Amino acid sequence: MLDKTFNPKDIEEKHYTDWEGSGAFAAHPESNKTPFTIMMPPPNVTGSLHMGHALTMTLQDVMTRYQRMNSKDALWMPGTDHAGIATQMVVERQLAEAGENRRDMGRDKFLEKVWQWKEESGGTIVRQLRRLGATPDWPRERFTMDEGLSQAVLKVFVDLYKDGLIYRDKRLVNWDPKFQTALSDIEVEHKEVKGKLWHVAYPLEDGSGSISIATTRPETILADGAIAVHPDDEKYKDLVGKCAVVPVCNRIIPIIADEYVQSEFGSGAVKITAAHDYNDFEVYLRHKDTTEIPLINLMTPDGHMNENCPPDYVGLDRFEARKKIVKDLDELEYLEKVEDHVHQVPYGDRSCVVIEPYLTDQWYVDAKTLAKPALEAVKTGKTEFVPKNWENTYFDWLENIQPWCISRQLWWGHQIPAWYDEEGKVYVAMTEEEAKAQAGADKTLTRDEDVLDTWFSSALWPFSTLGWPDKTPELSKYYPGDVLITGFDIIFFWVARMMMMGIHFMDGEVPFKKVYIHALVRDGKGQKMSKSKGNVIDPLDIIDQYGADALRFTLLAMAAQGRDVKMSEERVEGYRNFATKLWNAARYCEMNDCLPKEGFDPASVQAPLNQWIIQSVSETKTAIDKAMEAYRYNEAAGAIYQFIWGTFCDWYLEFTKPFLQSGDEALKEEIKGTTGWVLDQILLLLNPFMPYITEELFAQIAKREEGTRLLSSDWPDYSALSVGESAMDEISWLQRMISEIRSLRADLNVPAGANIDLLVLEASDQTKERLKQYEPALSQMARLASISTDGEAKKGAVKSIVDEATIVLPVADLIDLDKERARLAKQIEKLEKDIEAIDKKLGNEKFVANAPDEVVAEQKERKAEAQNIRDKLSAALEQIKAA
RNA sequence: GGGCGGUUAGCUCAGCGGUAGAGCACUUGCUCGACACGCAAGGGGUCACAAGUUCAAUCCUUGUACCGCCCACCA
Numbered sequence: 001m002l003d004k005t006f007n008p009k010d011i012e013e014k015h016y017t018d019w020e021g022s023g024a025f026a027a028h029p030e031s032n033k034t035p036f037t038i039m040m041p042p043p044n045v046t047g048s049l050h051m052g053h054a055l056t057m058t059l060q061d062v063m064t065r066y067q068r069m070n071s072k073d074a075l076w077m078p079g080t081d082h083a084g085i086a087t088q089m090v091v092e093r094q095l096a097e098a099g100e101n102r103r104d105m106g107r108d109k110f111l112e113k114v115w116q117w118k119e120e121s122g123g124t125i126v127r128q129l130r131r132l133g134a135t136p137d138w139p140r141e142r143f144t145m146d147e148g149l150s151q152a153v154l155k156v157f158v159d160l161y162k163d164g165l166i167y168r169d170k171r172l173v174n175w176d177p178k179f180q181t182a183l184s185d186i187e188v189e190h191k192e193v194k195g196k197l198w199h200v201a202y203p204l205e206d207g208s209g210s211i212s213i214a215t216t217r218p219e220t221i222l223a224d225g226a227i228a229v230h231p232d233d234e235k236y237k238d239l240v241g242k243c244a245v246v247p248v249c250n251r252i253i254p255i256i257a258d259e260y261v262q263s264e265f266g267s268g269a270v271k272i273t274a275a276h277d278y279n280d281f282e283v284y285l286r287h288k289d290t291t292e293i294p295l296i297n298l299m300t301p302d303g304h305m306n307e308n309c310p311p312d313y314v315g316l317d318r319f320e321a322r323k324k325i326v327k328d329l330d331e332l333e334y335l336e337k338v339e340d341h342v343h344q345v346p347y348g349d350r351s352c353v354v355i356e357p358y359l360t361d362q363w364y365v366d367a368k369t370l371a372k373p374a375l376e377a378v379k380t381g382k383t384e385f386v387p388k389n390w391e392n393t394y395f396d397w398l399e400n401i402q403p404w405c406i407s408r409q410l411w412w413g414h415q416i417p418a419w420y421d422e423e424g425k426v427y428v429a430m431t432e433e434e435a436k437a438q439a440g441a442d443k444t445l446t447r448d449e450d451v452l453d454t455w456f457s458s459a460l461w462p463f464s465t466l467g468w469p470d471k472t473p474e475l476s477k478y479y480p481g482d483v484l485i486t487g488f489d490i491i492f493f494w495v496a497r498m499m500m501m502g503i504h505f506m507d508g509e510v511p512f513k514k515v516y517i518h519a520l521v522r523d524g525k526g527q528k529m530s531k532s533k534g535n536v537i538d539p540l541d542i543i544d545q546y547g548a549d550a551l552r553f554t555l556l557a558m559a560a561q562g563r564d565v566k567m568s569e570e571r572v573e574g575y576r577n578f579a580t581k582l583w584n585a586a587r588y589c590e591m592n593d594c595l596p597k598e599g600f601d602p603a604s605v606q607a608p609l610n611q612w613i614i615q616s617v618s619e620t621k622t623a624i625d626k627a628m629e630a631y632r633y634n635e636a637a638g639a640i641y642q643f644i645w646g647t648f649c650d651w652y653l654e655f656t657k658p659f660l661q662s663g664d665e666a667l668k669e670e671i672k673g674t675t676g677w678v679l680d681q682i683l684l685l686l687n688p689f690m691p692y693i694t695e696e697l698f699a700q701i702a703k704r705e706e707g708t709r710l711l712s713s714d715w716p717d718y719s720a721l722s723v724g725e726s727a728m729d730e731i732s733w734l735q736r737m738i739s740e741i742r743s744l745r746a747d748l749n750v751p752a753g754a755n756i757d758l759l760v761l762e763a764s765d766q767t768k769e770r771l772k773q774y775e776p777a778l779s780q781m782a783r784l785a786s787i788s789t790d791g792e793a794k795k796g797a798v799k800s801i802v803d804e805a806t807i808v809l810p811v812a813d814l815i816d817l818d819k820e821r822a823r824l825a826k827q828i829e830k831l832e833k834d835i836e837a838i839d840k841k842l843g844n845e846k847f848v849a850n851a852p853d854e855v856v857a858e859q860k861e862r863k864a865e866a867q868n869i870r871d872k873l874s875a876a877l878e879q880i881k882a883a
Numbered sequence: 884g885g886g887c888g889g890u891u892a893g894c895u896c897a898g899c900g901g902u903a904g905a906g907c908a909c910u911u912g913c914u915c916g917a918c919a920c921g922c923a924a925g926g927g928g929u930c931a932c933a934a935g936u937u938c939a940a941u942c943c944u945u946g947u948a949c950c951g952c953c954c955a956c957c958a
């Protein structure tokens with residue numbers, strides 16, 4: 001006997017262990033089944049499960065389970081990402097706590113520490129995924145710094161270098177002074193900041209006056225190399241070619257003309273600080289051949305002023321230097337005015353410190369070239385985004401893509417396979433031996449210290465995890481993947497780069513055919529969850545409290561396309577209740593011997609009641625299939641929810657109760673068989689969504705062959721079942737009948753416990769027959785003492801209409817006549833309004849002429865029906881008035 | 884500045900050319916032997932605003948107003 005409530009805690013671990021042990025998560029490259037591949041976006045090794053993971057992994061797991069049940073050879077490829085900066089940060093923080101730091105320790109020793117940390121703590125998220133019920137092919141789990149994947153990274157680097165698609169360049173990069181590394185453009189977040197605009201006067205060298213400029217970063221004045229004005233600006237025409245004196249450091253700089261300058265902004269003159277500003281650098285490049293413009297770097301890598309500054313600035317923090325120069329400018333009377341100014345300031349997405357444009361040598365990928373086929377693939381539909389509007393975002397980014405800076409001044413990551421000889425000449429090769437062979441035996445080579453951007457290795461994930469560059473069976477079977485399921489926040493970081501790398505290295509073949517982009521999870525108020533806001537809902541807490549099934553179902557039900565998912569505990573509670581409901585339905589079935597029986601054939605059932613529920617199961621399955629096909633998880637979840645609760649529990653089980661108590665034996669047996677069968681189908685259909693409770697019930701309600709699990713069961717196929725319309729009509733009638741009586745009773749305050757008599761007038765033969773047949777169900781569900789079809793409505797009886805028949809409840813002594821009059825009047829009024837609206841339509845010649853015939857027919861039918869009911873209710877109202 | 888999305892019941896959101904839906908909340912009844920994490924019956928919406936297309940618009944088009952997010956170097 002099942003317990004009274006379902007306790008997820010008791011069974012989740014047991015089933016997961018059993019599932020994993022069964023080997024059912026495994027892909028089988030050797031099988032001849034159609035493959036279905038999902039690449040799991042590898043979470044950071046430093047990560048722990050948050051709601052975003054819970055959502056994306058649930059969607060992936062549901063898809064994987066669904067495809068697996070549909071006889072696909074499903075590969076859900078799991079793994080983790082080494083997460084360069086994030087991981088190095090974690091370990092450095094630990095070192096700091098122990099009073100150590102990585103530079104004292106040295107690179108090798110430090111890396112040893114990181115690996116040690118990875119072994120000890122890197123498995124957290126992977127363990128947590130198991131609690132969600134995720135079923136990827138664990139034995140294939142990869143790490144982006146695994147031997148094989150690292151080899152793939154080296155090969156990709158070397159090949160791209162040979163093709164001229166990777167190169168070294170000296171230009172401005174986004175420099176993170178906290179981590180002291182370069183960052184790519186997309187690792188920089190621009191935030192609106194309230195700053196100041198300082199207006200500063202630069203004296204002209206010839207003493208003939210001064211020229212005024214405005215700046216938001218006065219400390220960079222110390223590195224000024226020129227002043228620029230617009231070539232057409234009359235105001236400054238005569239100054240071009242002259243020189244000005246930089247305040248405070250007294251450097252003489254030229255005044256040049258460049259179209260970049262906007263005459264209307266500020267004073268119309270701009271200082272040019274080529275080593276610390278992207279635009280200024282561009283100006284510098286345009287003029288450096290004709291005008292000598294100093295290119296001065298005034299900062300150390302950790303954001304302090306260097307020796308290129310006046311002595312009293314050297315060593316100052318960049319923000320201190322800003323304060324000091326403002327003070328100095330003011331004292332020296334160069335500062336003309338200060339305005340408040342709102343502008344965008346770049347911050348490192350991990351370090352959260354202000355990023356400096358900084359002039360360094362870095363490695364770049366020629367993203368523009370790689371982007372072309374990646375764009376083409378989506379334009380031609382080889383890869384499709386769902387929902388489609390994300391393609392615009394993808395196009396927009398790739399069409400404007402800049403060179404991708406891939407070198408990072410970190411230690412944790414894939415070290416760049418480049419060596420330098422003493423003259424600084426570079427040799428790129430898979431190994432030091434090969435580099436030496438290139439350089440010649442007499443050269444001493446030093447390896448590039450830098451490592452690659454973490455996303456460089458993630459970009460290879462769809463093929464590096466399958467054994468590339470070897471031609472493995474996995475690679476040929478599971479590439480390209482069927483669908484990539486991920487959030488929009490990493491379309492640039494990851495999706496686009498996988499497209500570029502995949503197409504380039506896999507002979508033009510895209511890495512996945514579909515990209516399903518889901519929303520981000522927010523809190524109940526729609527705010528982004530973050531630790532600092534303290535509004536984080538921990539999925540593990542939710543699992544502890546409500547069970548993994550409830551969490552999964554909540555995420556699915558709210559995963560409608562193109563919207564944020566607002567997570568609130570009340571919703572989870574609701575779906576926990578749903579699990580309990582199912583549990584109790586199964587418990588009821590168990591108590592009534594309605595369990596799955598060997599040999600039951602749903603095609604053979606005779607009773608319309610049973611035919612109806614079987615047909616409903618089939619329709620539900622169709623709805624789920626349709627929804628899954630379109631990645632409409634919320635619709636799939638809604639369909640099965642509605643069927644279980646609204647159809648099976650609320651109607652079918654209630655219909656059949658009286659027949660099970662007293663009915664003829666054949667019918668009883670058929671009901672038992674049908675109920676058991678439906679319950680089994682429910683478990684199958686719900687399994688991908690709520691794997692734990694369904695697996696538990698599956699095991700409890702029937703003896704199965706040893707080792708049979710829902711996990712590895714087949715998705716049902718009802719194509720052989722066909723049920724006539726008549727059963728559906730008949731049960732629909734029964735539902736309407738019961739609803740109508742219940743509604744009347746409630747409206748008229750008939751005591752809930754009172755059994756009353758039902759009189760049905762003007763009943764057709766069919767209705768009479770049905771009343772007789774379903775008498776037990778009607779009596780019990782509508783609480784009737786008797787049902788008759790002939791007789792006369794007594795004075796004060798209440799009337800209503802179901803189809804052709806008038807139902808009469810002789811409850812005169814129980815009800816308030818005024819209330820009944822009001823009820824009838826209200827209904828009649830509503831019907832009149834409907835009829836009027838329909839008449840208006842039908843009276844419109846254009847409508848009749850243009851609307852499809854079936855729409856016109858439908859309107860006519862509705863009108864007739866409304867008129868029929870109205871007439872009968874009017875008669876009833878007259879009768880009461882007469883009484 | 885560009886792009887995308889949103890505005891539907893008290894709240895959170897589905898729906899998307901022909902009778903407005905769900906969950907929660909609310910009201911009123913219910914110890915009908917599965918379930919109060921429940922059952923039954925209800926109340927509640929000029930589908931942001933304006934114009935247009937159409938026989939017909941919550942749904943399509945255009946515009947307006949708010950609200951989000953993403954991208955963008957204006958000192």
